[in-house]
Amino acid sequence: MSIRVIAGSAKGRRLKLVPGDSTRPVMDRVKEACFSIIGRDIVDSKFLDLFAGTGSVGIEALSRGAHQADFLDTDRKAIQTINENLTVTGFADSALVRRLDAFKYLKSQPGKKYDFIYIAPPQFKNLWLEALKLLDTNPGWLASDAAIIVQIDPSEQQIVSLQHLAPYDERRYGKTLLWFFSLSVATSELSELEE
Numbered sequence: 800m801s802i803r804v805i806a807g808s809a810k811g812r813r814l815k816l817v818p819g820d821s822t823r824p825v826m827d828r829v830k831e832a833c834f835s836i837i838g839r840d841i842v843d844s845k846f847l848d849l850f851a852g853t854g855s856v857g858i859e860a861l862s863r864g865a866h867q868a869d870f871l872d873t874d875r876k877a878i879q880t881i882n883e884n885l886t887v888t889g890f891a892d893s894a895l896v897r898r899l900d901a902f903k904y905l906k907s908q909p910g911k912k913y914d915f916i917y918i919a920p921p922q923f924k925n926l927w928l929e930a931l932k933l934l935d936t937n938p939g940w941l942a943s944d945a946a947i948i949v950q951i952d953p954s955e956q957q958i959v960s961l962q963h964l965a966p967y968d969e970r971r972y973g974k975t976l977l978w979f980f981s982l983s984v985a986t987s988e989l990s991e992l993e994e
Contacts, residue, residue: 802855805831807862809888814855817880825919825950829975830859833948836968836979837915841865844914845942849901849930854881856917861890869895869913871904901930909939916940919950927951931959931980938963938982947980 804812805827833856834841842864848857849871857868868890870881878898885891897904901920916934920926927949934940934947941947947964953976959966961980968979 802853803827804855804859804862804888806834807859807864809858809862809890812888814853814858814884814887815880817853817874817877819876825856826972826975829950829972829977830856832970832972833950833977834859834863836970836977837946840914840946845869845911847871847913847916847940849904849916849918850920850926851881851896852877852919854884854896856919857894858884858888858890860915861893862888865893865915867893867895869897871897871899871901873898873900902933905930905933905937905940909937911940912942912945913940914942914945916945916947917950918947922952923955925955927955928957928959931961931964935961935964941982943982945982949976949978949980951976951978 802814804810841860843866846857846860846865846868851870851872854870857870861868872878881896885894918927918930952974953971956976963982964980965983966980970977
């Protein structure tokens, strides 16, 4: 299996996979669908790729015009692969790659506001839920019109009780579910006042 950049300035570039079986690359059709939904909003945005793996989602964002993408993963081989893929695509200067626990990062004081946060952790461990709840309790990471995209197996979906976030869309592609969340109206208005 190989993965590639689907569209934008680095279209067609082949990306390396993380050695071993610790990561699961997102399928092209899922990535394509995700960025079709995001559309032109990706241009000049700040993108956070949590549990980044190969970095292919954040790199796709950069290829389609994102201003900056930050990549987090705890796996040393994943970090090495992300850096190699950024070099191949020419996006190293627009990226920040950190070997860091996603939960530790989300619990910390927000240093920037992201327009998009992509959550695609190892499956069947409810890690997506933990990340989503951390963003809900620490919404300072989010721009007022930010989107959080959760990629999970459909069987992992469950009712989530949230204070500041609300689901607004979901799409299913075989064994992959993309679930979109944004700040609720009241929180979004408050966020705009703070900016």
